[in-house]
Amino acid sequence: MLTLKCPYCGVDADETDLHAGGEAHLKREGPGASDDAFEDYLFMRENPKGVHFERWRHAYGCGKWFLAARCTTTLQVFGTYPAQTLEPPQDIKDAISAQRPGWSWGNFK
Amino acid sequence: MSNAVSALNGKVAAGEVTIREAGLRGMITLRGDLNDSKIKSVCTGLTGVDFPTVGQANCVGEKGLCWMSPDELLILVPYAEVNDALAQIAKILKKKHHLAENVSDARALITVEGAYAREVLAKLAPVDLHPDSFAPGDFRRTHLGQAAAAFWMRDADTFEVICFRSIAEYVFDLLADGAKAGRVGYFD
Numbered sequence A: 001m002l003t004l005k006c007p008y009c010g011v012d013a014d015e016t017d018l019h020a021g022g023e024a025h026l027k028r029e030g031p032g033a034s035d036d037a038f039e040d041y042l043f044m045r046e047n048p049k050g051v052h053f054e055r056w057r058h059a060y061g062c063g064k065w066f067l068a069a070r071c072t073t074t075l076q077v078f079g080t081y082p083a084q085t086l087e088p089p090q091d092i093k094d095a096i097s098a099q100r101p102g103w104s105w106g107n108f109k
Numbered sequence B: 001m002s003n004a005v006s007a008l009n010g011k012v013a014a015g016e017v018t019i020r021e022a023g024l025r026g027m028i029t030l031r032g033d034l035n036d037s038k039i040k041s042v043c044t045g046l047t048g049v050d051f052p053t054v055g056q057a058n059c060v061g062e063k064g065l066c067w068m069s070p071d072e073l074l075i076l077v078p079y080a081e082v083n084d085a086l087a088q089i090a091k092i093l094k095k096k097h098h099l100a101e102n103v104s105d106a107r108a109l110i111t112v113e114g115a116y117a118r119e120v121l122a123k124l125a126p127v128d129l130h131p132d133s134f135a136p137g138d139f140r141r142t143h144l145g146q147a148a149a150a151f152w153m154r155d156a157d158t159f160e161v162i163c164f165r166s167i168a169e170y171v172f173d174l175l176a177d178g179a180k181a182g183r184v185g186y187f188d
């Protein structure tokens, strides 16, 4: 069972308290975007075996969206952070690097 | 004026741990900037308790303040005082961006009282209820069985549980069954 710390409540929320929201850090493509960029935004997703970044909602708790970095192979959680950011904060990246040296995900490493 | 009746009209399941539908309680959902001094002062003024920090509930008697989310607070007052409280909020926060709504009749309040009340909640909620992790003052929104609920502790042996009125019977029965099954001794 997955347990993620909600960065707003500070509580360890059980998976049953949460709602999964898919990939994190998607860049929205709107009117004026090229067809390829828009297709990427709508349909193309990372599908890693290892380090992954996801959106989660503390559905039964505060109701807020947050982001989580975890390993899809081992379910190890590297950390969670508020959703109001365009990329993972440095402490999260450092936590991943300590466990998975040389990791990369999309444009992040 | 209609005669307001609470969800289970004071139903009681007596035992070593007693489950009691606590009757009518005034509840106001307040959304806004919880760091705002006016919002803080209207809340503390209405209830006479300190403004809660993250994840906390400060309750005395029928009054209290519960931290629901970074921008939401639950204000508890006696049922008869809700409309006055709303009027005061509207007056004092007139120029502040906020939302205040009377949710008293949308909710039920159930108390769980007795020596192993902690265990009854622990059976139903995915929450660490060890005395070192959850104590009077702590407030948690989660689910009991299949139902959304929130709870806090009035004292070492008493929990107060709120849920939607429409599922009050389900939550009451869950708690009553959990209590009837007896003590596990997990936290002893």
Ligand SMILES: [Zn+2]
Pocket: A006, A007, A008, A009, A010, A058, A061, A062, A063, A064
């Ligand atoms: Zn939360």
